[in-house]
Amino acid sequence: MSKVLTGTTAPRAVFYVSPDGKDSWSGRLPKPNPQRTDGPFVSIERARDAAREKGGQNTIAMGDGDYYLAEPIVFDARDAGLVIAARCNEAPILHGGLLIRKWKAQADGRWTASLKLPAGREVGDLFVNGALQTQARFPNAPLDGDPRKGWLFAAKCTHDDDIWHGNMRFCFHAGDLPISKNTAGLVAHIVGGFRPGSQWGSDTLPVVSFDTANRTINTRGTAYFFTAEGSRYFLAGAAALLDAPGEWWYDRAKEQVVYIPTDGLPISSTAVAGILPTFFRLDGADGMVVSGLRFRDGDPRGSGKFGTDTRSFGAIRLDRADGVRLLGNSIDNVGVGIHVSESKDVLIAGNVVADVAGNGIYVGTTYGTFLKSHDATILSNHIHDIGRVYFETAGIWFQAADNVGIAHNLIENAAQFGIAGGSLWGPQDAVHDAVIEHNVVRNANQQTADGGAIKMMGEQADPLNSSIRYNRVTGTGQLMNRVDGTFWPPGYENTSEWPSPISWAIYTDGKASGVRIEGNTLSDNISAIGINGGWSNLVTGNVITGGSGAAFRVDDGTGWGWHPPWAGPNRIEDNIVSVESGNGLAAYVYVPDHKLGSVRFARNRYSGNLNEKSFRIHPEIMRSGEFGSLADLQEAGIDRGSVASQSHQ
Numbered sequence: 001m002s003k004v005l006t007g008t009t010a011p012r013a014v015f016y017v018s019p020d021g022k023d024s025w026s027g028r029l030p031k032p033n034p035q036r037t038d039g040p041f042v043s044i045e046r047a048r049d050a051a052r053e054k055g056g057q058n059t060i061a062m063g064d065g066d067y068y069l070a071e072p073i074v075f076d077a078r079d080a081g082l083v084i085a086a087r088c089n090e091a092p093i094l095h096g097g098l099l100i101r102k103w104k105a106q107a108d109g110r111w112t113a114s115l116k117l118p119a120g121r122e123v124g125d126l127f128v129n130g131a132l133q134t135q136a137r138f139p140n141a142p143l144d145g146d147p148r149k150g151w152l153f154a155a156k157c158t159h160d161d162d163i164w165h166g167n168m169r170f171c172f173h174a175g176d177l178p179i180s181k182n183t184a185g186l187v188a189h190i191v192g193g194f195r196p197g198s199q200w201g202s203d204t205l206p207v208v209s210f211d212t213a214n215r216t217i218n219t220r221g222t223a224y225f226f227t228a229e230g231s232r233y234f235l236a237g238a239a240a241l242l243d244a245p246g247e248w249w250y251d252r253a254k255e256q257v258v259y260i261p262t263d264g265l266p267i268s269s270t271a272v273a274g275i276l277p278t279f280f281r282l283d284g285a286d287g288m289v290v291s292g293l294r295f296r297d298g299d300p301r302g303s304g305k306f307g308t309d310t311r312s313f314g315a316i317r318l319d320r321a322d323g324v325r326l327l328g329n330s331i332d333n334v335g336v337g338i339h340v341s342e343s344k345d346v347l348i349a350g351n352v353v354a355d356v357a358g359n360g361i362y363v364g365t366t367y368g369t370f371l372k373s374h375d376a377t378i379l380s381n382h383i384h385d386i387g388r389v390y391f392e393t394a395g396i397w398f399q400a401a402d403n404v405g406i407a408h409n410l411i412e413n414a415a416q417f418g419i420a421g422g423s424l425w426g427p428q429d430a431v432h433d434a435v436i437e438h439n440v441v442r443n444a445n446q447q448t449a450d451g452g453a454i455k456m457m458g459e460q461a462d463p464l465n466s467s468i469r470y471n472r473v474t475g476t477g478q479l480m481n482r483v484d485g486t487f488w489p490p491g492y493e494n495t496s497e498w499p500s501p502i503s504w505a506i507y508t509d510g511k512a513s514g515v516r517i518e519g520n521t522l523s524d525n526i527s528a529i530g531i532n533g534g535w536s537n538l539v540t541g542n543v544i545t546g547g548s549g550a551a552f553r554v555d556d557g558t559g560w561g562w563h564p565p566w567a568g569p570n571r572i573e574d575n576i577v578s579v580e581s582g583n584g585l586a587a588y589v590y591v592p593d594h595k596l597g598s599v600r601f602a603r604n605r606y607s608g609n610l611n612e613k614s615f616r617i618h619p620e621i622m623r624s625g626e627f628g629s630l631a632d633l634q635e636a637g638i639d640r641g642s643v644a645s646q647s648h649q
Contacts, residue, residue: 012083013058015047016040017092019065030063030087044073044084057081062092062293068099070118072278075285082285086292096276096298096315096334097123100257103267110242111259115250115273123250124299125274125333126257128265132333132355136242136249137189138178138235147447151232152176153485154190159214167192167205167221170231174215179240183207185252188219190233191391191448192226199231199449199480200416201392207235230483272297277313277335282321290316294330300357300389302335314339314362318346320371326351337361337383342371342400349379357389360411365400370428373401380408387415391447394420399457400429406436415447418473422457422464422512430460436468442475445503449480449488452504453525456512458534461562463514470518473505476525493526493549495588495616503549504530508537511559513567517542528552528577533559535567535598545578550616552587556594569600579608586614586630589638596621601639606630610644 015027021040025032027050032039040063041047051058062084075082086092103111117123126133134141142149157171170190179186186207191199205219227233235241239258242249248259250273257273277299282288295315302313315334318324321343328350331337337353340346340363353360360383363376376398383395394417398404404421411418418441423430436454445451453473458464478501480488494500505522507530508515515534519541522528527549531537533556544551552572572587579586586606591598596619606614613627621636622628633639 013051013054013056014061015050015058016061016063016087017044017047018042018063019067030061048073048075048079048082051082052078057083057287059083059085061085061087062090063087064090065092067092067094068272069094069096069276069279070098072276072281074281074283075288077284077286079282079285079288081287083289083291084293085289091294092292093294093296094279095272095274095296096279097272097274100271100273103259103269103271105267109260111261111267112256113259113271114255115257116255117275121275122299123257123273123275124277124301124335125297126248126259127272127274127297127333128259128261129269129271133259134244134247135236136238136247138241140244140247147479148481148487151234151481151485153481153483154227154229154231154233155215156229157214157216159216167219167226169216169218169221170227170233171229172215172217177210177235179210179235179238181210182238182240183209185237185239186235187237188217188233188235189389190227190231192228192231200451201448202390204389230481230485232481232485274298274300274333277301278315278317279334280316282316282318282324284319285321285324287323288321289325289327290329291325291327292329294332295334296330296332298334300335302339302356302358302390313358317341318343319366322346325349332356335389340364340373340376341366342369343373345375346373347377347379348381349377351381353381353383353386353395355385355388358387359393359397360386360395361397363396363398363401363404365429367425370400373398375403376401376405378404378406378409382410384410384412386411386413387447391415394418395441397421398434399424399431401434402430402432404431404434406434407438409439410442411439411444412442413446414441414444414453416445416451417455418444418453420455420457421466422455422510423460424457424510425459427460427462430462431456432465434464434466436466437470439471441471441473444473444476446477447479449478449499450502451478452476452507452530454506455504456508456515457510458508458512459510461511461564463536463566464512465514467516467518468506468520469516470520471506472521473525474523476503476505478503478526491526491548495550495553495585501526503527504553506530507553508532508534509558510534511562513537513564516540523547529572530555531570531599533557533562535559535564535570535594537570539570539572540574542575544575546580548581550581550585550588551575551577551579554587554589554591554599556591556598560593563594567598569598571600571602572604573600573602575604577604577606577608579606579610579614581609584609584611584614585616586610588616590618592619595619596638599638601633602641604639604642606642606644
């Protein structure tokens, strides 16, 4: 087993860690001896230091029980080859925060408990008996968990309509706010975009002040994020908002947690204040193995734009640590599950990542240095309930990495993306030769108006030479509100309307080119496959059923004016499509800049609700105009050899 984990069979010293150990002991026994004169260490830091003193490649064996971390544990080049693993049949649990003891019941029904924080730390989340509680907020969180409830909606700013100010201020309707002056600790959780039709992400913006005369909330924004009329938001973090069972607030002046318990909760309940976004940081610690541990109850920071780098933090974070193996761990109720930056040949396999505020797994770079994370393998992980706080996230997100393999993962219930990869900034974070295969993605894009299950970006503007193949995708949705606070119906798509929800099972974006989308099974999504802005992509051998939108969409908007010399048409060939939407739309092509030479259909087999308007093409080259039948498409020379059955054609 040692060779499987680390590639070497050299003898290893084993240092044991247990909650009933002592750091004054040798750490060479798994349990205290009968005389209690020797036994395991109590802290991982002491075991790490002992392994460094011993020299060579050693093992830290973790015993059953709970470990409460006040600071991240850092490993560096001295720890190269170190293995940290659970003992056989034991379940060590690492909490990213402090155990809260001695609750006191107050006359008003609230509980209080003293909690002195380490310097520079905040209480990000509160967990009671293992369950996540709600930071004091307005409006209150919906009891039924309906994502359409519990929001306010931004008003139109009549005194300042510059969208570039939307990242620093937004306006509210009269009577919306329960607070008029004190903004201490107040944060706006807001879904943004240039307009309601671009509700693709969310952020947490600290509130600086209220301008009651102009009904404006001023925030400490970023250069990235925008809000607008209709952006949905709620406020959290102020004492005045604490009014519902299950809510909490941290009183920094008194150094105490204030909590309103839910019915029937005993005052002896175990509570943890999540203060750490990072538990383990591997900084240059090549060849380390982390296996069989559970990481939970951390600070939810991690994938927002304020005060972070682009993807940031991670319960397990790697920085320039090559050849690391992360195997069979469980990570939940944290900010980001696993963050890999500028680290090569990393294996992430057999982990469970769940209930995270941002990304489940991130592999990529640090903005500014742009070193790469080549040759990563992400295999057989179960990743679910992703993007609880920051919607513009993914179960697996990768960039600045060649030869990435993502296979046999199960990803469920993502705020936006199941898997997202590719270049966001240009050549500096380019991706080539990625293979995304044999994954199952269920219920992606549950919180945004623009997203999907599997996405490849391509701002690098050269061929990605990547494959998305043999995946199964179901239930990709959308959530989009109108300016008045009402929501588009689930599964809604209307290609004649803007703003309108946009959602795909699989799509390319930016200038993503040279991607092969092959052999995927896509059922009951909104739209199935989208090609946006790129060239020379191949869509072949996919099976598409169900859904309320088009099976295929090709749009040149994100690649407008870009005609590289190597560009070839996007080919959509040999797919099997059952059209079941009410309008019978099979394909929508909008390429006024790239022109119709940029797309070709061939040998597809269509069935279901096809009609005389099943193909929408712009520029208009079909004799019937913008809409037409398969026969019209073929007569116009855009399709060769496709057939339709069980239709009106």
